Amino acid sequence: MPVDRPDALPAARRPHRLSGGLPGLLAPGATTDPYRLRLYRLLRTDYPLGYDPALGAWLLSRYADVAQALTDPRFTGYPHDGAPRGRAPVPLGLCRGSLVCDPLTVEWSTAAPAVERTAYVLARRIAGRDRADLVADFCRWLPAGAAAAATGLAHQDLSTLPRGARHRRTGGGAGDCTGTTALREHALASFLANMLDDPDLLAAATAGEPGGAGGAGGAGSVSLLGRAWAETLRRDPPVQIVLRRTRTEVAVSGGTLPADAPVACLIGAAGRDPARFAAPDRFDPLRADADPLLIGPAGCPAALLGRLEAEHGLRALLAAMPGIRWADGFRPVAGGLLTRGPRVLLVRPS
Secondary structure (H helix, E strand, O other): OOOOOHHHOOOOOHHHHOOOOOOOOOOOOOOOOOOOOOHHHHHHHHOOEEEEOOOOEEEEOOHHHHHHHHHOOOEEEOOOOOOOOOOOOOOOOOOOOOOOOOHHHOOHHHHHHHHHHHHHHHHHHHHOOOOEEHHHHHHOOHHHHHHHHHOOOOOOOHHHOOHHHHHOOOOOOOHHHHOOOHHHHHHHHHHHHHHHOOHHHHHHHHOOOOOOOOOOOOOOOOOHHHHHHHHHHHHOOOEOEEEEEEOOOEEEOOEEEOOOOEEEEEHHHHOOOOOOOOOOOOOOOOOOOOOHHHHOOOOOHHHHHHHHHHHHHHHHHHHHOOOOEEOOOOOOOEEOOOEOEEOOOEEEOO
């Protein structure tokens, strides 16, 4: 009798049938650093399509397959058909994918100055210290001020918001996207870590940048800081996995996805796919192959607020602490799988 061989199995089922072959996303260590373990690389090269029983979903790790799942109408949101479909707002980057989100409800002429003012207040409070943690003392507070401004709340000093306000959701409109600030905290921390890691880039990005709100957070701005923000969302996305569901069978590079199947789009793996990005592990705001798809839906209030916080936040830190640098012996380390970012950023303000 002929012996069943892996290459005789249907392409979509081959990785799943390999005993112990498919690396699981929830395996020990994977949730801490899938990059260092080369988990994403192994999935892209050897298992572009496989079923993870612990996660209960098919895994897509190549950029081309993930891009298809995010834009093709044969995929819908998870877990029901009423969730975003095709090119509707997909939960990606800082976007929550709210169906009732209305970008026009955000008053940017009010939000941008409020973000700038909050950033400078927080930076001045840190400047007099010998050592500070930017995550605890800056990244966790700046988005709260931005969320308050976006929903029209008035605070004379947004840095005095109670700690519970940092994760408070506000009802209706843009509040569905902007009221939850945890993802923006992670993204801001990753952005600051990338910038502070490269003094030359830091100097180039801030040289000649406008100090006011105008031009800093507009959707059309292509400043080096804006490019650095977009590059952060590609290289170090705050959300690593986006769930979708097939409405019918869909062919992908590793085989064929069955109909009505949960699909886990590995954004962290797709953003570092060498088939799409040159030197994908390198942080390079000037890269010629930048891709807006991984940033999230254009016009999403959370994405626009995140960029405001990143640009104004960095300027405020440098204005208050021109000599800011990492604390002695400290190196930033990101953690997490479902959501990811540095948990600590220890700096010497001067």
